[in-house]
Amino acid sequence: MTTNGHSSNGSTPRLLEGVKFLDLTWYGAGPIATRTIAGMGADLIRVETEKRPDGLRVAQPRPADAAGYNLSGYYNNFNTDKKSVTIDLTTERGHELGLELVQWADMMMTNFTPRAIRQIGMDWDTVSKANPGIIAMYQPMQGMTGPHSEYGGFGAILGTICGVNGLAGSEGNPPAGVGTNYTDYVVNPIHAVTALLAALFHKRRTGEGQMIDMSQLESSVAALAGPLFAQVNGAGAYVRQGNRVDYAAPHGAYQVADGQTAEGDPRPDRWIAIGCTTEEHWRSLAAATGHAEWADDARFATLADRKANEDALDALVADWARPQDGEAAQATLQAAGVPAGLVLNATEVLADEQMVDRGYFRYLDHPEAGLRAQDGSGFKLSKTPCEPARHSPLLGEHTFEVATDILGLTPDEIADLVAEQVLF
Numbered sequence: 023m024t025t026n027g028h029s030s031n032g033s034t035p036r037l038l039e040g041v042k043f044l045d046l047t048w049y050g051a052g053p054i055a056t057r058t059i060a061g062m063g064a065d066l067i068r069v070e071t072e073k074r075p076d077g078l079r080v081a082q083p084r085p086a087d088a089a090g091y092n093l094s095g096y097y098n099n100f101n102t103d104k105k106s107v108t109i110d111l112t113t114e115r116g117h118e119l120g121l122e123l124v125q126w127a128d129m130m131m132t133n134f135t136p137r138a139i140r141q142i143g144m145d146w147d148t149v150s151k152a153n154p155g156i157i158a159m160y161q162p163m164q165g166m167t168g169p170h171s172e173y174g175g176f177g178a179i180l181g182t183i184c185g186v187n188g189l190a191g192s193e194g195n196p197p198a199g200v201g202t203n204y205t206d207y208v209v210n211p212i213h214a215v216t217a218l219l220a221a222l223f224h225k226r227r228t229g230e231g232q233m234i235d236m237s238q239l240e241s242s243v244a245a246l247a248g249p250l251f252a253q254v255n256g257a258g259a260y261v262r263q264g265n266r267v268d269y270a271a272p273h274g275a276y277q278v279a280d281g282q283t284a285e286g287d288p289r290p291d292r293w294i295a296i297g298c299t300t301e302e303h304w305r306s307l308a309a310a311t312g313h314a315e316w317a318d319d320a321r322f323a324t325l326a327d328r329k330a331n332e333d334a335l336d337a338l339v340a341d342w343a344r345p346q347d348g349e350a351a352q353a354t355l356q357a358a359g360v361p362a363g364l365v366l367n368a369t370e371v372l373a374d375e376q377m378v379d380r381g382y383f384r385y386l387d388h389p390e391a392g393l394r395a396q397d398g399s400g401f402k403l404s405k406t407p408c409e410p411a412r413h414s415p416l417l418g419e420h421t422f423e424v425a426t427d428i429l430g431l432t433p434d435e436i437a438d439l440v441a442e443q444v445l446f
Contacts, residue, residue: 036063037406041222044123044130045069045104046144048076050177050206051238052133052161053100055214059129060103061399061408067123067424068104069111070417072446079417085391091417092390098414099396102386106415107424108446111142116444119429120144124152126428128225129218133161133238135174146233155231157221161214165237177203184242189249192264205242213241270299271328272307272335275365276343278351292348293365296339296355303360304328310358311342388413418446 038059045056045068053068053076060066070076078097085093092098110116120142124130130149132139139145139160149158163180164170181187181204191198217234225231243250249260265274275293298304301324308316316322316338321331328335343351348364355362366374372383372395383395399408425431425445439445 034405034407036061036408037403038222039063041065042126042128043067044127046130046132046134046142047161048133049078050100050203051210051214052131053078054207055161055211055218056104056131057100057102057410058211058215058399058408059218061410062406063408064129066104067127067420067428068101068106068415069120069123070106070108071110072108072417073110073443075417090390092388095391095394098388098391098394101414102384102396102410103412104415105420105424106418107421108418109421110444110446111144113442113444115439115442117143119444121148121152122429123424124149124156127153127156129157129159129222131159131161131214131218135162136160136166136171150231150233153231155225155229157218157225157231157234159214159218159221159234159236161210161236161238163237164239166235177206180205180238180242184239185246185249186242189246189260189262191262193262195262197262205238205245209245210236210238210241213244265295266332267297268329269325270297271304271325271332272339273297273299274336274339276336276340278343278346278348278364294343294346294348294351294355295363295365297361299361301325306358307339307355307360310354310360311339313338313342384410386410386413389416421445 041059041064043056043059043064043066045053045066047053047056047068048070056066056068072091075091076097078100079091079094081094081096083095109119111120124144130144132144134142136145139162146158146160149156160166162171163175164173175183181199184205186204187199188197190200214236217236221232221234253259267273273296275295278292278294280290280292296307298307304322305317308314320327322328322335352362352364364370371377377383382398384398385393386396387393396410398410401408422436425436425439426433431439436445
């Protein structure tokens, strides 16, 4: 609630305060998007069920020997600022309660397959009849129409069929992939939030709700413009080059001497990334490493020469880097204006002075998991805060609250529905 532009509790209002959002998503691409919506202040209710809980609730990482649905680091990071209500939408009464929440909501989102959407009775025809003004996003892996619309899958599969995994690795070897479900974490949520906010803007101008059909596949392909349009514009097929690129040399990761982790433990495998994209970078690298003669070597006189002799060039840079202290090498190269940086592990990212100074990670105290770092929003708005403010919900933590305050059920009715396993 806001009063005269300010939250009722006296704090600065958030951008989406007063917006009611029904979250029927699970795993990654959906919940990461709705996390941003919740962080912007929407009153967001997440519908779950104990019969088939979100797989992230049981996924790693978790504390050693942990049991239960409330301890997954993945789940807890992606579901801050949300409420959890447990309703079995596949039951007749559960479906009725689900439609009452549709009537309550301004917006909703699901990333289930079309088949699963039909099973819970939340297809667009049903939803729009219950609430003609609602904005409803459907985000299955390959969209709501087409010959592959019924196919299920997760980020690991999506990374293969959209082509991103085919870009990583070296030619002649199998594709290496990108080490994470990149599409889930980055591309799909950005497009989803953009579409949701665009539809909300339209609704505020016209009063009209609408359906958003978002294919995770199409969203992911949109991030591959370089290789795709090189192909269709005559540059030929993309060739996997590992850490190398056509427009820079040297360009790669080079092993440096053993360092220490943030905890002081030995680190036997440490690397520094270097990328010389201009002639100035190249000459500065040669001087900073104490090998000014490199810049005068005919094999490396131009970018074309360096690319033609890249194996020899990489061998020289690798020989220089191997005995170097990583921190010192980074400082030396950066002082010379050479793009360079240590390859950080997770512990080092959490402790990175730039990240700490800007306060990216938010430490929220979860009632079961304890104090844990959570991702920030990735951007800062000077007038409307959007950082995570409340820990992720326990499974069904807000069922009684939602059942009484929004669905209008009495305690006795709630008890009967729990006994019937409509509510949990």
